[in-house]
Amino acid sequence: MSTETERLLLIVEDDEAFARTLKRSFERRDYTVVVASSAKEVQQRLGERTPAFAVVDLKLGAESGLSVVNLLHQHDSQMLIVVLTGFASIATAVEAIKLGACNYLVKPSNTDDIEAAFTREPGDAEVPVAARPTSIKTLEWERIHETLAETGFNISETARRLGMHRRTLARKLGKRFVP
Structure with missing residues (x-):
């Protein structure tokens, strides 16, 4: 495997300005970066080269980034x-990991956070279980986002x-919007 292939990163993001910023930031860290904004573009990029790393936005316009995660993992399980994502929920986090993502980060996340997520060790079985049960508001928020994704x-x-x-739904989303 060549050094270029080892440091090849695919960014799948439909926000052009954010994708451009992320691309420049990773290029400064000696990654070779390619960008796609849809599942169709991802398939084209995979026909050209296979990246070792990928950053996938959960919401790609009308598409779900989960289908892109599945496509990438099917192409290369390593x-x-x-x-x-700016639309985090437990349901989408679980599905992303089940489909092959190694990590799930909430926006705003910077290049340091993302790079650390690539190298994070496997799960820790010794992590303490929270004593506080999930609140009704949190459960409602997760259900809303699960249904939004569906x-x-x-x-x-x-x-x-x-x-x-x-x-009512639009008002709830406006109150909890995460950029």
């Missing part, structure tokens, strides 16, 4: 994949499935 981030359909008015 690829280190980090999911980066509907491809369609707010009207999510509101219908949750049995709430669309404006």
